[in-house]
Amino acid sequence: MLLVIIAITGYLFTVARTVSLWDCGEFIATIHTQGIAHPPGTPFYMLIGRAWEILLFFLTHSAFRINLLSVFCSVTACLLLFEITVDISNKIQLPSRSQLSCGLLSGSTLAFTDTFWFNGVEAEVYAFSIMEMLLGFWVLIKWYNHGHQPYSRWILLLIYISFLGIGVHMYSMLLVPFLFFFIGLKTNRVLPGKFFSLLGGIIVTGFILCFINPGFIENTWFLFIILGLCLVFLVKAISAGEIKDISYWTFCLLLCTVIVLTKPFLTAMILLFACLCLALIVFDYRAPASWIVCVVGILITTGLFYLVPLKGEFAFSLQKTDMWTALILGIITLMYTVFALWKQQPQSAERLHFYLFAILLALTGYSTFLYIPIRSHQNPVIDENDPETWERLQAFIERKQYGNESMLVRMFHRRGLWSSQFGYGLNMGYWRYHSSQLVPMPNTEKKGSQLALNIHVIFSFGLLLLVIGVWLEHYKRNPAWMGFILFLFIVCSVGLVLYMNFADGKRIEVNQLKHWKKSVESVREKLSSTGIDVPAIPDPNAVNDFKSGRLDDKTINPFLNYLANRQKTQHDNWVNLNKIAQDKGHRLPEIPAPVHREVRVRDYFFTPAFVFYVLMLSITLFLLLEALSRKHPRLEKLAVPAGLCLALSFWLLPFLTHFKSHNRAYDFIAADFAWNLLQSCPQNSILFTNGDNDTFPLWYLQQVESVRQDVTVINFSLANTDWYARQFTYQQPSVRFPSLANGGTFPQPQYIRFSKTQRIPLPGDTSIAFSLGGPGTPMFIRTQDRVLIEAAMYNFPMRPLCFTLSTPRRASLGLEQYFQTVGLVNVLAAQPGTNLAAMDRNILNSFRYRYIDSEYSGASAAAKRIIGSYRRIIRIAQKAHVQRIQHLQQQQKDEPDNSQILKFIQEENILLQKYRELEIKLSKNKD
Numbered sequence: 006m007l008l009v010i011i012a013i014t015g016y017l018f019t020v021a022r023t024v025s026l027w028d029c030g031e032f033i034a035t036i037h038t039q040g041i042a043h044p045p046g047t048p049f050y051m052l053i054g055r056a057w058e059i060l061l062f063f064l065t066h067s068a069f070r071i072n073l074l075s076v077f078c079s080v081t082a083c084l085l086l087f088e089i090t091v092d093i094s095n096k097i098q099l100p101s102r103s104q105l106s107c108g109l110l111s112g113s114t115l116a117f118t119d120t121f122w123f124n125g126v127e128a129e130v131y132a133f134s135i136m137e138m139l140l141g142f143w144v145l146i147k148w149y150n151h152g153h154q155p156y157s158r159w160i161l162l163l164i165y166i167s168f169l170g171i172g173v174h175m176y177s178m179l180l181v182p183f184l185f186f187f188i189g190l191k192t193n194r195v196l197p198g199k200f201f202s203l204l205g206g207i208i209v210t211g212f213i214l215c216f217i218n219p220g221f222i223e224n225t226w227f228l229f230i231i232l233g234l235c236l237v238f239l240v241k242a243i244s245a246g247e248i249k250d251i252s253y254w255t256f257c258l259l260l261c262t263v264i265v266l267t268k269p270f271l272t273a274m275i276l277l278f279a280c281l282c283l284a285l286i287v288f289d290y291r292a293p294a295s296w297i298v299c300v301v302g303i304l305i306t307t308g309l310f311y312l313v314p315l316k317g318e319f320a321f322s323l324q325k326t327d328m329w330t331a332l333i334l335g336i337i338t339l340m341y342t343v344f345a346l347w348k349q350q351p352q353s354a355e356r357l358h359f360y361l362f363a364i365l366l367a368l369t370g371y372s373t374f375l376y377i378p379i380r381s382h383q384n385p386v387i388d389e390n391d392p393e394t395w396e397r398l399q400a401f402i403e404r405k406q407y408g409n410e411s412m413l414v415r416m417f418h419r420r421g422l423w424s425s426q427f428g429y430g431l432n433m434g435y436w437r438y439h440s441s442q443l444v445p446m447p448n449t450e451k452k453g454s455q456l457a458l459n460i461h462v463i464f465s466f467g468l469l470l471l472v473i474g475v476w477l478e479h480y481k482r483n484p485a486w487m488g489f490i491l492f493l494f495i496v497c498s499v500g501l502v503l504y505m506n507f508a509d510g511k512r513i514e515v516n517q518l519k520h521w522k523k524s525v526e527s528v529r530e531k532l533s534s535t536g537i538d539v540p541a542i543p544d545p546n547a548v549n550d551f552k553s554g555r556l557d558d559k560t561i562n563p564f565l566n567y568l569a570n571r572q573k574t575q576h577d578n579w580v581n582l583n584k585i586a587q588d589k590g591h592r593l594p595e596i597p598a599p600v601h602r603e604v605r606v607r608d609y610f611f612t613p614a615f616v617f618y619v620l621m622l623s624i625t626l627f628l629l630l631e632a633l634s635r636k637h638p639r640l641e642k643l644a645v646p647a648g649l650c651l652a653l654s655f656w657l658l659p660f661l662t663h664f665k666s667h668n669r670a671y672d673f674i675a676a677d678f679a680w681n682l683l684q685s686c687p688q689n690s691i692l693f694t695n696g697d698n699d700t701f702p703l704w705y706l707q708q709v710e711s712v713r714q715d716v717t718v719i720n721f722s723l724a725n726t727d728w729y730a731r732q733f734t735y736q737q738p739s740v741r742f743p744s745l746a747n748g749g750t751f752p753q754p755q756y757i758r759f760s761k762t763q764r765i766p767l768p769g770d771t772s773i774a775f776s777l778g779g780p781g782t783p784m785f786i787r788t789q790d791r792v793l794i795e796a797a798m799y800n801f802p803m804r805p806l807c808f809t810l811s812t813p814r815r816a817s818l819g820l821e822q823y824f825q826t827v828g829l830v831n832v833l834a835a836q837p838g839t840n841l842a843a844m845d846r847n848i849l850n851s852f853r854y855r856y857i858d859s860e861y862s863g864a865s866a867a868a869k870r871i872i873g874s875y876r877r878i879i880r881i882a883q884k885a886h887v888q889r890i891q892h893l894q895q896q897q898k899d900e901p902d903n904s905q906i907l908k909f910i911q912e913e914n915i916l917l918q919k920y921r922e923l924e925i926k927l928s929k930n931k932d
Contacts, residue, residue: 007109008084008113009084011113011116012079012083013076013080015122015660016076016079016116016126018670019667019669020073020076020126020127020670021069021072021128021672022066022670023068023069023675023676024679024701024705024706025127025128025669025672025675026674026697026865026867027605027698027867028043028129028697029128029675029705030675030700030702030705031043031387031697031701031705032047032050032071032129032130033067033071033705034387034701034704034705035387036050036051036071037708037709038709040380040385040387040389041377041391041392042387043389044389045401046374046392046402047130047173048373048377049170049172050173052172053074054128057071057073057074058070058071068128068676068705068709075124075125075128075132078132078135078136079116079121079122079125079132079135082115082121082136082616083112085136085143086108086112086115086139086616086619087111087112089111089620090110090111090624092150093490093620094107094108094624096483097482097483097486098482099624099627099628099631100631102645102648103627103630106651106652107626107627107648107652108623109652110626110627110655110656111620111624113652113656114443114623114656115615115616116656117659117663118443118619118663119443119445119659120438120609120611120612120615121135121615122663123666124609126667127669131174131609134174135176137166137177138170138616141177141180144163145184145187145188148160148188155188160188160363161359161362161366164363164367165366165367165369165370167181169370171370171373171374172370172371176613179496179497180493180613183489183496187485374402377398378392378393386708387708389401389723390726391732418506418515420507420509420512420515421506421508421510421512422509422511425511426509427502430509431509432507432606433507433508433509433607435498435499435502438615439465439611439614439618440462442615442659443662444658444662445662446461447461472618472625473621475628475629476624477491479628490617490621493613494618494621497613497614498611498614501610502611505610507603509603510599510601511546512546513546513597513598514600517600518545518597521594521597524593524594525542525594526542528593529542529582532586532589537589539585540578540582540585541578543576543578543579545579546599547571547575548572548575549599551572551573579596626651626655627651630647630648630651665860666865672856672863673853673855674862674863674868674872675698675868676702676706677857678702678829678874679705679706680852680853681828681829681847681851681853683706683712683716685843686713686716686805686832687805689715689716689805690716690804690832691717691801691805691807692717692830693720693806693808693809693816694719694720694721694812695811695812696722696811698867703718715738716807717733717738717740719733719740721789721793721812724788730788730792738804740796740800740804741795741799742796742799744791751788751792752791754786754787755785755786763797763798765801767802767835773823773835790818793817797833801833805832805833807832807833808820808824808831809829810829810877820833822837823835824837825837825840826839826840826878826881828843828844828847828851828878829874844878844881844882845916848878848882848923849920849923854926857926872927876927879920879924879927883917886916886920890910893906897910
């Protein structure tokens with residue numbers, strides 16, 4: 006009860022009253038309209054969110070209602086962690102007098118850690134998903150406490166919760182493989198002594214795959230050799246009795262086909278493993294018949310490999326025939342499993358009933374994804390990716406919008422420096438986030454920040470070492486549970502850093518790197534064939550590093566000095582190779598630029614790691630109290646009150662240090678920014694936006710609060726997809742795109758190698774003309790460019806065209822020379838410049854600035870950029886008014902008796918003063 010009071014009080018004081026930045030506006034709008042959110046769609050969150058919104062009908066604003074769903078999930082997650090901590094404390098023999106206090110410390114501290122709190126007071130999926138993940142972990146503990154029988158209803162509940170949670174976020178499935186392995190370990194399906202041997206083998210294999218030339222992925226036979234070796238060791242482990250009850254492991258793998266059925270490569274591996282397991286069930290492993298079945302399984306898998314050609318990655322191209330092939334093979338394998346269980350096992354009926362019911366529950370949980378095609382067929386206002394067909398649905402679920410490359414393949418090609426990914430890399434570094442969970446990192450821009458940063462590093466790193474040290478010291482109390490929790494923490498921290506492989510803006514994207522190397526190698530082969538001594542192809546990342554000057558070759562650090570010299574050598578090789586190629590009349594392609602750094606903070610991916618860290622930290626502190634009371638018996642009487650005081654006060658550390666940045670009650674920046682954008686647009690405008698923060702809040706205002714629905718919002722990033730522009734042709738007010746008429750599509754992106762003039766008509770038989778391409782600088786025309794061109798040529802001037810201030814120069818295709826600034830948008834007009842009357846009307850009268858001068862508003866970097874946009878247009882307006890005053894003063898000198906001019910000057914000074922007051926108001930958010 007005390008935990009609920011602490012958590013709910015803190016969250017209700019700080020929950021966002023309206024829409025927040027990033028994905029919150031999209032989620033609220035899609036929940037309210039029952040639309041389709043960005044891939045993979047979070048269908049279960051959409052359904053529960055809408056039911057929750059209806060349930061809280063007595064609250065005025067939909068945004069506030071849906072934000073409260075995150076509050077409810079966060080508080081529930083804290084209660085679940087409380088229960089888990091108490092139970093784990095009991096299992097590791099922590100004194101009973103301390104167990105409840107330890108749980109209170111764990112739950113209350115988690116509530117106010119940086120990442121968990123920030124996502125718990127806004128409309129996001131992470132609080133909901135963490136709640137489901139902890140619910141699954143709690144069910145595992147209940148299964149263990151109720152005798153941990155191999156065929157238990159608790160396991161069925163765990164399966165259902167895990168697959169149901171996929172409809173919110175993959176957090177719920179993150180732990181499933183390890184939970185099932187733990188279940189197998191505790192039911193003697195794997196001998197306990199072999200756990201670390203298996204884990205060590207996995208780690209060693211991972212390192213081999215990381216450091217061997219990644220080109221092995223393209224070699225099918227190499228994969229078969231590795232797979233064959235794994236099978237040899239697997240058979241040896243089974244024959245030695247180290248792995249028991251093969252039907253259980255077969256079931257676990259078949260269960261995975263529920264979510265990977267559309268992945269023929271993974272399905273093939275599952276089928277191969279299943280055939281081996283079934284052979285050992287039906288026959289003795291020494292019998293030749295078992296190996297005949299194994300060979301048949303390998304041949305089937307090989308056939309599937311060649312039926313679906315390998316394309317240099319772990320994912321195959323998917324065609325309908327491939328999907329049906331995988332499905333039929335899966336059904337045959339499943340039927341074979343049923344027959345084997347029924348024929349050979351004494352308890353086959355019980356197992357068969359359990360396995361089939363478990364798969365049914367998994368399918369039932371996963372069935373929330375049926376919401377996506379069903380709702381998409383009804384063409385809601387927000388219908389991202391338009392997943393009405395099977396192909397589009399699969400691409401939608403697999404997040405093909407964000408790239409076709411498998412993340413499993415991508416993790417073997419580091420997209421950032423190790424120091425950036427594991428250290429303090431901006432928007433990505435794990436240690437930057439981990440060390441800020443209890444106490445935020447000092448502002449490095451302030452004076453004396455280096456000392457504060459050093460203290461922060463020592464405190465955070467020392468606390469982590471203390472937790473791990475005490476945890477390992479007490480590992481012998483309950484090796485299974487303590488080892489399991491520590492393992493989960495490592496998987497959710499180090500493992501996710503390796504898997505997510507975030508980009509730091511210093512490494513070239515893998516596909517671009519492969520294409521570049523292939524092009525350079527072809528030129529190099531031509532040069533080598535003429536007998537010229539050609540330098541080796543340099544490392545393009547090292548060349549880029551040398552050009553950026555990131556390392557000084559005069560550093561006293563030997564390792565950094567080695568890196569600097571290597572960069573210089575690679576750069577010199579590239580210069581020499583270029584010179585030789587040019588002398589022989591060849592042209593080498595330019596080295597690609599590094600992939601852009603992560604555009605936003607990515608700490609939420611590591612929330613599971615922070616949850617397990619808080620669990621370990623809480624137990625560690627009470628283990629230290631116990632050790633202290635044992636060492637000094639006089640202090641034993643103080644152990645209980647000391648533990649209670651620790652539990653009641655420790656949460657204040659993250660609460661007080663994070664309160665200013667996490668108090669969203671006064672944060673109206675996103676909602677007001679969207680309002681101000683819409684108020685800047687003329688009637689029936691088409692507004693082109695550039696990113697999430699100038700698009701999603703607009704969706705919220707238009708679809709939830711019905712504000713300025715006459716404005717059509719077109720996002721440039723989404724405009725590069727084939728489905729996006731089509732939606733505007735049947736929505737109201739519609740946008741005319743002739744290329745899409747009668748089911749047509751936009752032409753494929755292409756280079757224009759000649760100058761092409763486009764004319765946009767204006768009233769009075771005039772037009773705006775701008776050129777694309779040119780003989781010297783061919784221009785690459787993207788889909789978003791064609792969307793802009795047709796919107797301008799066939800809808801303007803009947804529908805004004807507006808552009809947000811963040812629109813890049815490249816996106817506007819040279820139309821910026823016709824921009825007229827009227828507020829937070831630029832309007833396409835024949836007379837460019839500043840429309841001062843519209844600026845005054847919008848900025849001083851129509852715009853909202855609620856709580857913008859509050860210390861609790863505008864703390865994030867994105868909010869500061871919005872405030873910077875306000876300052877920008879204020880400076881433009883001030884400059885225009887100053888110029889007008891100077892002009893009027895000059896007129897007054899010429900006409901000293903004209904009282905009207907003096908009146909105009911006074912009005913201008915009044916307006917100028919209002920701008921100065923507004924600027925002072927905004928300046929409170931400068932830091």
